[in-house]
Amino acid sequence: MTESPPPRRRWITPTIPARFVRELTDRLPLAADTLRRIHQRAGIDPRLLEADEPRVAPIAYRRLQRLAVGAAGDEFLGHLARPVPPGTTAELLRLLAHMPSTGHAIDGIARMIRVFDGAPPWRIDLPEGPAGPVRLHLTPRNAVQADALLMVHLILLGLIHVIGWLAGEAPPLRRVMLPDRFAALAAESAFLFGRPVEHGAMPGGLEFGPGSFALPVTARPDGAGAFTRRLVELMTQPTAPAGTEAALRHLLAATRPYAGLSETAAARALGLSRATLARRLASSGMSFRLVRDELRRDLACSLLRRTELSLADIAERLGFSEPSAFQRAFRQWTGQPPARWRRLNR
Template identity: 35%
Template sequence: MDHPVDNTLPMTFVQGLLQGALNISSAADIQTFVSAAGIATHLLEAPGARVTYDQFVRLYQQVALGTDDEVMGQFSRRIRSGTLKYLCSSLLDASSLGKAMYRFTRFWNLLLDDYQLDYREKSGQVVISLEARDSTANAQRWGHELMMKLAHGVASWLAGQEIPLHSVMFSFAKPVYAAEYMHIFPAPISFDQPCTALCFGVEWADTQFRRSKAELLPFLQVAPRYWLFTTLKERLVAQQVRQYLLTNLKRDDSIQSAANALLLSTRTLTRRLKEEGTSYQMVKDALRRDIAVQQLIHTDLSISHIALGLGFDSNAVFHRAFRGWTGSTPGAYRRPGNAPI
């Protein structure tokens, strides 16, 4: 397999998105959104269940359009469809990226009742923060994640490349799926902070950019995939190992071979992976899991064919491994309502 394979997301991200949507839509509407995204409803509460990037993006789009709220019930006031378009249009004639992102925060502060965004330059960094206006503010957890991703995504689009982040802070407690953040926020992350914020180098604030209205529509059409999922994860050693394994799942996929390919010693590779909160076997299992989930959802390949392609000697061994990865059987991803997309 020599093509990219996206990481999958834990169902907790779907649950976070839908938690806000439930504030402004009915259970029947939620069912419609989930089905239209190709997500099997019986997996919504399944421990360990996963979704593909395509499914999550489709769900995001379905909910945003279906509720007429571009923040999907995450904040106390609806943000009507078309708001993001006018927001981005208002940034195009800014003289620098810093001034554009200052406008970004001012724009949102005209719309949000319970939270406010702030832009400041401090100690060599640009800091964009989200803070509660008072003690009654109660944005959903995913609302904090969404606003940080939106700020980073818009800034990166204006700059023409993904801006490296120095750090990301959240005001909520560390979630059980915190290790998954490496695929979304390419930076050190901390929790239980006084406010939610992201930081990047202040040198980016002086960046001059040229973006036209003609370029804006294509950007919005591919949203939110463009800005939800980071491309900078390739800097992670775990991602380099993952790319190596993509071409070696059925050949020599030993840690020694991976270390040789990355020009590292086995000890160094093990240490670097540990620093990133993972291990060689965890990276290998996650890749096999993601390939299996995506092929079960997006293709009509037989389970036997998928198992063989992942290097399993039998269906029974594959079933056992898949249940360990996701808590569900491969067949659960093939039930009615979860047809190939």
């Protein structure tokens, strides 16, 4: 007797709750005929949005968001005090790509939102030690922002993907904290954030692994436009989890001097033995020394290109005892002395 083959696994494309679709346009000053027209072009029957049960395909949701931004001339869909003109996000990302670290870039995003909203969008709690988490807490300006489901997702998911683009890798996300009113959408939130979420009496926030805001920015300014166009799509897909290598990179980025932990201390901070850490890194063709050297190289290049710091100051940040030791290491990393590399890459 032969065994019957196992049933095929069905892959179901996730859909968007009707409330999110309504919130795309319900704060925009659009006439009824304009709303009807953009719903029709997006392929959405407005009658489906009258109740919470119906759901919309992601492609229609993304199309509606682009049409709504174009019709209203507001990239934040009416959630801020003043409209954010189309193209602002792409221009901001081009500027952020010149920042030396992800922390500077996140501060730049907060400043931009404050220009259009008159209030800071979040509060950041920095860790006391190198192995501590970085916590970001939303600070809604008024009751309308506090009640919006879409706004919370737009900001938190957008931050995760922007940090990943700037640093070239997904940030290690430890916790996602959402208001109690999100509990009914727990499955959708877990899908989008790539992990189970916590609910409570708070406006919402994120907890990142150590060093998430200390990584050097490696994104190129000329890639900002393409990334901005993909951002709407990315925020309707699962957030990629960060593995051991990414967690190690963020941990080393949080130490002072930069990447200054030993392999044993880093393994302990990650809750691993030294052998386990080495084995996991080796499975992706990496080693502790390679990760540490890549971090130092990337930060050195970022500081040389984007700041006026002297070679002695950069050497001190990277933990070299003498500028000459830094110059020898940099030549090994890039094949050029740092002064010449700076002249060619400013």
